[in-house]
Amino acid sequence: MWDFPFLPNQASTFAAEVDAFYFALVGVTAFFTIAIYAMIWWFSVRYRRGKKADRSNAPTSNHLLEAVWIIIPLGISLAIFGWSAKIFFEIKTPPQDAMQVHAIGKQWMWKFVNEDGKYEVNELHVPVGRAVEIKMISQDVLHDLYFPAFRTKQDVLPGRYTTLWFEATTPGTYHMFCAEYCGLLHSGMIGKVHVLTQDDYDAWLADAGGSATASSGGGSGNALVDGAKLFEEKVCHTCHKSEATAIAPTLVGVYGTDVQLQDGTTVTVDDAYIRESIKNPGAKIVAGYQPAMPTYEGQITEEQIVQLIAYIKSLK
Amino acid sequence: MPAEHYLNVKYGLKSWLLTKDHKRIAMLYLISVTVMFALGGLFAGLVRLELITPGGDFLSADAYNKAFSAHGIIMVFFFLIPAVPAIFGNFLIPIQIGAKDLAFPRINLLSWYLYIIGALLGISAILAGGVDTGWTFYPPYSSQYSQSHVLLAGLGAFIAGFSSILTGLNFVVTIHKMRAPGMTWFRLPLFVWAHYATSLIMLLGTPVVAITIVLLVVERLFGVGIFDPSIGGDPVLFQHLFWFYSHPAVYIMILPAMGVQSELVATFSRRRVFGYSFVAFSSLAIAIIGFVVWGHHMFVSGQSMYAGLVFSILTMLVAIPSAVKTFNWALTMYKGSISYETPMIYAIGFLGLFVIGGLTGLFLGAMGLDIHLHDTYFVVAHFHYIMVGGTVMGFMGGLHYYWPKMSGRMYPDGWGRLSAMIIFVGFNLTFFPQFIAGYLGMPRRYYMYDPDFHIWNIMSTAGATVLAIGYMMPLFYMAWSWKWGRPAGPNPWGAKGLEWTTQSPPTTFNFDETPIWNEEAYDYDPEEAEAEYEREFGTIN
Ligand SMILES: [Cu+2]
Numbered sequence: 001m002w003d004f005p006f007l008p009n010q011a012s013t014f015a016a017e018v019d020a021f022y023f024a025l026v027g028v029t030a031f032f033t034i035a036i037y038a039m040i041w042w043f044s045v046r047y048r049r050g051k052k053a054d055r056s057n058a059p060t061s062n063h064l065l066e067a068v069w070i071i072i073p074l075g076i077s078l079a080i081f082g083w084s085a086k087i088f089f090e091i092k093t094p095p096q097d098a099m100q101v102h103a104i105g106k107q108w109m110w111k112f113v114n115e116d117g118k119y120e121v122n123e124l125h126v127p128v129g130r131a132v133e134i135k136m137i138s139q140d141v142l143h144d145l146y147f148p149a150f151r152t153k154q155d156v157l158p159g160r161y162t163t164l165w166f167e168a169t170t171p172g173t174y175h176m177f178c179a180e181y182c183g184l185l186h187s188g189m190i191g192k193v194h195v196l197t198q199d200d201y202d203a204w205l206a207d208a209g210g211s212a213t214a215s216s217g218g219g220s221g222n223a224l225v226d227g228a229k230l231f232e233e234k235v236c237h238t239c240h241k242s243e244a245t246a247i248a249p250t251l252v253g254v255y256g257t258d259v260q261l262q263d264g265t266t267v268t269v270d271d272a273y274i275r276e277s278i279k280n281p282g283a284k285i286v287a288g289y290q291p292a293m294p295t296y297e298g299q300i301t302e303e304q305i306v307q308l309i310a311y312i313k314s315l316k
Numbered sequence: 317m318p319a320e321h322y323l324n325v326k327y328g329l330k331s332w333l334l335t336k337d338h339k340r341i342a343m344l345y346l347i348s349v350t351v352m353f354a355l356g357g358l359f360a361g362l363v364r365l366e367l368i369t370p371g372g373d374f375l376s377a378d379a380y381n382k383a384f385s386a387h388g389i390i391m392v393f394f395f396l397i398p399a400v401p402a403i404f405g406n407f408l409i410p411i412q413i414g415a416k417d418l419a420f421p422r423i424n425l426l427s428w429y430l431y432i433i434g435a436l437l438g439i440s441a442i443l444a445g446g447v448d449t450g451w452t453f454y455p456p457y458s459s460q461y462s463q464s465h466v467l468l469a470g471l472g473a474f475i476a477g478f479s480s481i482l483t484g485l486n487f488v489v490t491i492h493k494m495r496a497p498g499m500t501w502f503r504l505p506l507f508v509w510a511h512y513a514t515s516l517i518m519l520l521g522t523p524v525v526a527i528t529i530v531l532l533v534v535e536r537l538f539g540v541g542i543f544d545p546s547i548g549g550d551p552v553l554f555q556h557l558f559w560f561y562s563h564p565a566v567y568i569m570i571l572p573a574m575g576v577q578s579e580l581v582a583t584f585s586r587r588r589v590f591g592y593s594f595v596a597f598s599s600l601a602i603a604i605i606g607f608v609v610w611g612h613h614m615f616v617s618g619q620s621m622y623a624g625l626v627f628s629i630l631t632m633l634v635a636i637p638s639a640v641k642t643f644n645w646a647l648t649m650y651k652g653s654i655s656y657e658t659p660m661i662y663a664i665g666f667l668g669l670f671v672i673g674g675l676t677g678l679f680l681g682a683m684g685l686d687i688h689l690h691d692t693y694f695v696v697a698h699f700h701y702i703m704v705g706g707t708v709m710g711f712m713g714g715l716h717y718y719w720p721k722m723s724g725r726m727y728p729d730g731w732g733r734l735s736a737m738i739i740f741v742g743f744n745l746t747f748f749p750q751f752i753a754g755y756l757g758m759p760r761r762y763y764m765y766d767p768d769f770h771i772w773n774i775m776s777t778a779g780a781t782v783l784a785i786g787y788m789m790p791l792f793y794m795a796w797s798w799k800w801g802r803p804a805g806p807n808p809w810g811a812k813g814l815e816w817t818t819q820s821p822p823t824t825f826n827f828d829e830t831p832i833w834n835e836e837a838y839d840y841d842p843e844e845a846e847a848e849y850e851r852e853f854g855t856i857n
Pocket residue numbers: 142143144178179180181182183185186187189
């Protein structure tokens with residue numbers, strides 16, 4: 001209770017620059033605040049009523065001065081804008097080779113699925129020194145995934161994927177918060193992110209137990225396995241075979257490729273496209289096929305879609 | 317006290333509830349807005365009490381969420397928006413421009429009734445069990461998930477919105493049409509300019525939030541998909557519509573207080589406001605640019621990165637007119653003849669707090685940093701510096717400045733100064749630690765929080781206690797002065813301006829005959845003020 005912490009841990013590649021920027025702004029604020037206070041103080045003492053002072057020819061306007069205090073703040077604020085834009089682009093642009101993680105927010109928990117299909121709830125293990133991109137979606141209301149130690153956050157919306165990325169620099173355990181109000185237990189929608197050295201991370205991955213037990217009821221503990229099972233349960237496999245048929249295209253090897261659509265445009269098969277194909281198959285029709293695929297809108301959770309995506313991605 | 321004035325021309329409840337006198341309506345607002353302020357403050361107290369400890373021990377999570385929502389909704393819609401314009405704008409604009417009343421006295425009364433209906437709906441939402449969406453009403457939580465009384469509260473805000481539209485309309489027409497002979501645009505007090513700019517925002521912005529609330533209600537009641545993606549809507553659309561109004565709304569709240577600030581600094585420095593036309597036009601600039609910066613609330617909402625860039629640079633621009641005002645106020649004191657009655661203490665407090673509030677706005681308008689700060693206590697601290705440090709200080713300053721005009725009597729100045737200083741200290745103790753908690757990563761609207769943030773919350777709650785004491789003191793000495801205060805006379809502060817040429821309290825029609833105004837605004841002479849002081853008291857040194 002009696003510590004006075006001022007800064008969160010610095011644990012990502014952008015943390016140090018965000019902090020430097022912050023301190024620069026604190027400096028600007030302190031400078032102007034002190035300058036204005038000093039000015040008022042000085043005037044207050046010097047020109048107190050009843051105190052002798054030169055009050056002759058008191059000026060009531062001065063265009064040069066006005067220009068000065070328009071141009072100087074303008075310059076400062078544009079400099080602030082420039083620096084902040086640079087940081088913004090960095091934080092908003094994940095590198096190509098980032099490790100992919102899925103996150104599903106729902107009242108009031110975070111569920112993660114990593115590249116190998118491993119589940120975690122309210123906890124996330126990541127290796128140090130490797131870019132991690134999190135694709136997020138909400139099952140219900142707005143949420144926001146926030147890692148103060150990484151200086152980044154992003155709203156998590158229902159109905160569409162948003163992404164957040166970071167590269168952790170220091171092993172350790174840090175806060176994970178929900179930063180967008182989401183109802184009763186908003187403040188309980190928290191967790192920990194564990195940054196591990198590569199060795200520890202590999203060991204954690206290999207450990208079949210661990211947080212894998214955190215899978216949803218009846219699941220296998222692995223999203224790839226659950227996705228394969230769903231692919232049959234939801235009868236996707238009756239149309240989508242390992243080779244293209246007259247009925248439907250194959251899904252083997254499509255992830256990441258460009259697909260020709262009926263209307264002549266092309267689209268890259270990514271998470272958002274697969275999700276749309278499942279929820280609203282009529283929106284984009286693959287060239288050469290009938291719009292025969294049924295919609296799964298209302299019959300499938302975001303988590304199941306993530307499992308299917310993980311499975312389809314693994315089909316090589 | 318003068319024999320006849322607006323307060324004693326008629327007695328009885330009916331003479332008040334059916335009055336068309338802008339001054340009586342202002343008094344009706346003063347009472348009702350003060351009640352809402354107290355109520356909003358009560359909920360703030362509950363919130364701060366809960367946050368003394370990191371765990372959840374005083375309220376339940378549900379009660380906490382309802383408490384911060386009630387605090388926000390009451391303070392924004394029923395206190396901050398009407399506070400300065402509906403009370404002081406109403407009372408003073410006609411007198412300052414030399415008119416008998418506002419252009420539409422009946423509509424003015426209607427505004428008050430709409431405000432009261434809105435406020436009663438808001439209160440009934442709370443009594444019926446509360447609202448738990450926060451004042452921002454973000455869907456799909458508010459439209460599909462919340463079990464609380466969203467409709468009632470939304471309806472309250474909707475109706476109160478019409479009150480502010482009508483007030484804006486009334487002010488615009490009055491200022492255009494009813495200025496006394498000689499009262500040209502550039503002789504208007506800056507208080508009037510600030511209200512003119514405010515009225516434009518009220519007229520142009522408020523309808524948008526009204527429509528937004530209607531859309532929300534339609535989705536909640538009839539399940540029409542507008543904002544909820546599961547039925548085909550877009551939640552980000554709501555945020556655009558909401559902030560299109562709610563960002564300009566912060567200027568509805570702060571501009572009138574800036575108007576008060578100009579009056580106070582000029583009067584108590586015995587100086588014409590430095591750079592009069594720059595201060596006047598900066599109000600308009602704020603009103604106009606303020607309409608195109610709303611996206612700075614949405615840097616992490618999923619809006620496009622390039623939209624973010626545009627909103628950020630525009631936000632940087634809107635900071636400039638505020639900076640211009642600040643420098644001009646400070647320089648007004650240069651070579652002044654400065655005295656330190658209660659209103660001036662508030663004006664000095666305003667200046668200091670507004671500088672911090674404004675500059676921390678740059679932190680949030682700077683996208684790269686806002687990603688970290690968004691929805692943390694840093695934001696909470698920032699807007700309280702503007703809204704409490706700015707608007708409430710302006711409100712209190714205005715109250716202490718115009719009270720002698722409104723009531724005809726003086727309050728004890730020593731008590732006034734003491735409470736102003738207590739408020740200043742309590743305010744900083746409450747909100748400064750929240751900047752630090754925010755940068756550390758404490759999210760807002762958290763019922764329980766990590767022990768890392770504990771000490772800052774203890775300080776904040778301690779500060780809130782001091783602040784509450786400061787706010788309560790004026791209730792007592794103002795009430796006392798109503799009966800026993802020394803009669804103020806027409807011009808207790810030695811101020812310039814038409815409002816100080818009438819008796820205090822003024823008569824129903826303000827002036828016996830239409831005044832003719834031949835002076836510039838703030839036609840002060842500090843040397844003359846000194847000479848007068850010397851004649852009366854001799855020089856101190
Ligand atoms: Cu949340």
